[in-house]
Amino acid sequence: MALVRLITWTRTWTGLANREDVSMSVETVWPRLEPLLPRVSKPIQYVGGELGAQVKDWDSVAVRWALMYPDAYEVGLPNQGVQILYEVLNEQPDTLAERTYAVWPDLEALMREHGVPQFTVDSHRPVGAFDLLGVSFATELGYTNLLTALDLAGIPLASRDRDDTHPLVIAGGHAAFNPEPIADFLDAAVLGDGEEAVLEITGIVKAWKAAGRPGGREELLLRLARTESVYVPRFYDVDYLPDGRIQRVVPNRPGVPFRVRKRTTMDLDQWPYPKQPLVPLAETVHERYAVEIFRGCTRGCRFCQAGMITRPVRERSITTVGKMVEEGLANSGFSEVGLLSLSSADHSEIKDMCSGLADRYEGSNVSLSLPSTRVDAFNVELAQELSRGGRRTGLTFAPEGGSERIRRVINKMVTEEDLIRTVVTAYTSGWRQVKLYFMCGLPTETDEDVLQIARLAHEVIRAGREATGTKDVRCTVSIGAFVPKPHTPFQWAAQCPPEVVDHRLHLLKQAINADRSLGRSIGYRYHDGEPSLIEGLLSRGDRRVGAVIRRVWESGGRFDGWREHFSYQRWVDAAAAVLPEYGVDLAWYTTRERDVTEVLPWDHLDSGLDSEWLWQDWQDALAEVEQDDCRWTPCFDCGVCPSMDTEIQIGPTGRKLLPLTPV
């Protein structure tokens, strides 16, 4: 199975293969790991052997990547970003990539006790033996898990303490657009699409190794920084003003750019990954073949970091999507397909795509789904097409705001009439249950805006009952606290304090249940305000927050995205211990409004968005002015396309999906 030569298994884990001698194989830690597995929960997640896993010969390649999703296997394995990079790298003959995930605390304790290092699941090789450790951060709440992985791998937590024997630790993913809180722990960060970035980085590392590693780690990092699209924190100094704000962030050596640019992969039809999806043996949060039907979004919802930082829109053509689905299903055996994007119904060929796929898979027990969509009756028609196979997946809409006023503030333009009409269409088309997502704590929000959600929900049920002639219609209101994010028009906003959020959530619950008959048909799911405050600290934090993260980790913080593991008190205590010496505190990072003159911790990282445009959009939000989508109305100069030399890539191609020829 694994193509790794076993050396004696009694060698201690610190005695890794000599990095200079590339002819020596790196030992697998499996013999030391296996006896621990019967003692931990869900051992299969650490075993590997998934369909689609690739184990290449260690000595046959020049550059070796360990790719990490810093959460449990069940969450990390389905992640598209890691799967895409895994395939792109392994397709290169001179490169290999393996995967690693966060281990649960029960195994962490045993690994420390028995000297077993952080390992890849593909071949159980120690992560410390790789050239690069690429970590994909979809959320900031994975930061403590990063520290655990580094520590278990024997990699010094601080970048400055690492030497030539340690892997380069590189961050990617949406949270990498402000990596300052973990800047001390990272060697580098990549902003934006990773496909071309990882190949470019691989080329640089390969040349540096082949030349005998001239200048050591520092020189390698310099070469990466000079590409102007790899951010190397140690080459930037941060100066602070007496009141705690940042004065400036500047390069501390020549050849390093003042601003680091994001990357954009154009022409996604040329990158049809994943081709061989990973099919886990363990149970994971998604068990489907997922295909990104497009990247980017220009609807301009002002809270949405993902939309702001992934511009412009680049679609995959209907024929490429059809081919990817066909091969992906054949290679995996999944019985569900997800057509993913930030707003799938906006794809220029979505109608033909859905009916074409529904035609192909009718009667084959394959179910097709779209993620949560805009509130649009058209989306119900699409969902109908997709559920022709008989399997009806849930319908979810995201109005986000309860009142029309607040929806104008966030630029999510849907009238109450549209909302009711859409949900009623869903009910009359056969759905009995609809989920509605909302946020609490949006800028300018009042109690009244949140109470409107109850009124909306009541109206939805009332209209649904009337239209279907039955009382058997339900909706679930799902609501969480809003966290302002970097590179959005709300990046200057004051985050709503948890007490206010919790108060409004409580009022909402009462209001929903104030009408017993209607309230009975409405489910209510919510998240408390406190974890969101910590997310806020991390999302708009600067380098000083790194010490807070470290302290939380040292006192046992792990898996902060999981309710069972997250401890608000631990974060509050760490912040209180660390931040006063800088004259700042938790509230300073979260509930404080910034003004236009303040240097933000991520200003030196360029998402392409013009900061004047962003500020103007923030002012428009406060004035309740709406903004349209540039795919269908004239460009409004957000700045991305000219500064990044990119363009909108959408169809329609006018093609249709042909039926599959039977084998």
Next chain:
Amino acid sequence: MVARVRLRYAKRGRMRFTSHRDFARAFERALRRAGVPVAYSQGFTPHPRISYASAAPTGVASEAEYLELGLQAPMPPAELARALDEVLSPGLDVQEAVAVPPGAGSLADRLEASRWQIELPGLEREPLARAVAAFEAADQVPVERLTKQGWRTLDARAAVVTIRVSTEPVTGATLGEPSGVAGVPCAILDCVVRQVTPAVRPDDVLSGLRVVAGLEPPVPPRVTRLAQGPLTTRGEILDPLAVDRDGTPAESVG
């Protein structure tokens, strides 16, 4: 549903860490990839017609797990077995498939007993042999097992048909990776246990050895189910698929 097929599969090496549900999911996907024409149930969420028979606990390897498939179109059993084995992960190995003749009895009913091999690294032969002797001599051996409803006592002795110290492990190519490390002793227990309710599992037998003789293995054991099927009066296990395959009861398989 047009035909039924029964098959025997193995869980080897690292695959012993899959739970039964993990296997079931992997198997359903394998059916799709192999193009097996499995029949589906009716209703809002059709399931493939697969019925499993007494699955091994998570962490236990096996040479003899059984399931039955309903097909909506005919497929020769040998071809089915080969196609499935090809698409399943190495370590989840389909060993054989037989067509189920009309009127055949229930598969689960034929699985009267299992033969287990329990490897105990770090344990010498002598202490194990003494413990086995004490266990055999006892009339009852009460052990405790933790269930969802709390601790429960059961008699480990009654269900055990034969128990002895093995001379040679059934290991090597058939069972995947070698378990032992050179120089470390590894005593091996071999036992045949009747399928009863509540089930007496291999770790209950080990608990029993601890109760009667204070036997404490230093590291977790490696357990493998070697066979399961009808039980003869001599304590041998027969092939449960023999009757379906050729209409006559088979020779012993364990």
